[in-house]
Amino acid sequence: MVRGKTQMKRIENATSRQVTFSKRRNGLLKKAFELSVLCDADVALIIFSPRGKLYEFASSSMQATVERYRCHNRDAQTATRFVEQNMQHLKQETATMMKKIEQLEIAKRKLLGENFGSCSVKELEEIEQQLERSARKVRERKIQVYNEQMEQLQEKGKTLAAENARLSDKYHSLAKQARGKNHCENPASLENSPTSEVETNLFIGLPETRGITLPPHVV
Template sequence: MGRGKIEIKKIENINSRQVTFSKRRAGLLKKAKELSILCDAEVAVIVFSGTGRLYEFASSSMEHVLAKYNKVPTTTEPAKVEIAAEVTLINHDLQPQVFKHDLQPEVNALRAELAKMHQLHCRMMGKDLEGLNFKELQHLEHQLTEGILTVKDTKEQVLFEQLEKSRLQEEKIKLENQVLREQIEELRRSSRPYQENHLPEKKNFLASLNAVCDCRSKREGNSDT
C-alpha cells in the first residue's frame, strides 16, 4: 500500500514540527546537491528554521551564486525581485532585520585579533621586522630566547622519558629471561630422577641383548663347522 497524502498545513505539535523540519531540510539539501552534480547546475539553498537558525547549501560558493543571481535583470516576476533583496541583505551586511543581534562589531574585533596574531607569528619566524625599534626588537629576542629554552627543556624531558621507558623494557626482558632459565633448569631437574630410575632397566636390556648376540654367534660357528 502506498503512503497516504499528507495535508500541507502547519504542524501544531512542536516536537513533530521539529522532527519534520529536520527530515525535510536534510532531504531538500540532499536533492539540491544531487541536482548540482547530475545536471552540472549552480544551486544555492538558504533555509531559516522557526527559531531563526540558518541552514545553507551552495554547489560552488554562496557568494558566487548570489552575485550571479543579483546580476540577473530585475524585469522578472516580483517574487524574484523580493527574494533577491532579502538575499542581498543576508549576503552583505547581515542586517538586524534578519538576525536579532548585530554581529559586525564582534566580527571586526575578531578580524583585528586575527591580523595581530598573524603579524606576531611572522615576527616570531623572523619576518616582517620592519618598523620595530630597539626595545621592541630586544623584547622579541627575549621572547624567542625563552621559547628556545622551553623547547630544549621539553626535548630533554622527552628524551629522558624515552630512556626511562627503554630501561624498564630492558629490565622486563631480563626478568622474562630469568624466568625462562629457571623453568628450563626445573625441567632438567625433574627429568634426572626418571633417567636414574630407568638406568638399571637399560643396563639389563643391553646385557640381554649382548647375550642373545653371543648365542647367535656360537650357533653360526657350529653350523659352519
C-alpha cells in the first residue's frame, strides 16, 4: 500500500517554530560538516533565522567559496544565453531553409510541366530557356562520356592486339625450338618417318592377301 505524501506547511505556533528551527539548523550544520570531512567537499552554508540572525559554516573560506559560486553562476548564465542565442539563430536558419525548399519544390514541379496555371508569359519563357540550357548540357555531357568510352575501348583494343602479337611470337619461337630439338635428337627420323613413302595402290581384301595375284574370275 502506497502512503500519501504529507504536505509540508508553516508551523503556526511561534514557540514550536523556534524549537524546530534550532533543531533543524543544528542538524543541517552537522550534516554540512560531515559532508565536507567525509567527501572532501568544499561546503559553505548560510542560514538566516526568522529574526535575521546569521548562522554560517564553511569548510575552507566563506569568501572564497562564495566568489567561486558567483563565477560559476556567471559562467552558467553566459552559457545559457549563448545556447538561447544559438537556438534562436538555428530557428531562423531553419525557417529560411524551409522557404528555400518550398521554392525549389515549386520550381521543380514547373520544370516537370506541372502547375503552369499561375505562370505568366515571361515566366514560361524563362522556364523554356532553362530547359534548353539543361538539355544542351545533357547532350554535351553525353558526347563527352561517349568519347571517353571510345578512347577506353581503343586503348583496350591496342592492348589486346599487342598481347596477341606477343603470344603469336612466343608460339612461333616455341615451335621453332621444338623442331630444332627433334632434328638434333633424331636426324633420320624425318627421312624414315611413315609419311616419307605413301602407298598409292588400292588393295581389296584381308591384309594377308596383299601382294598375291588373284585369278581373273575372282577380280
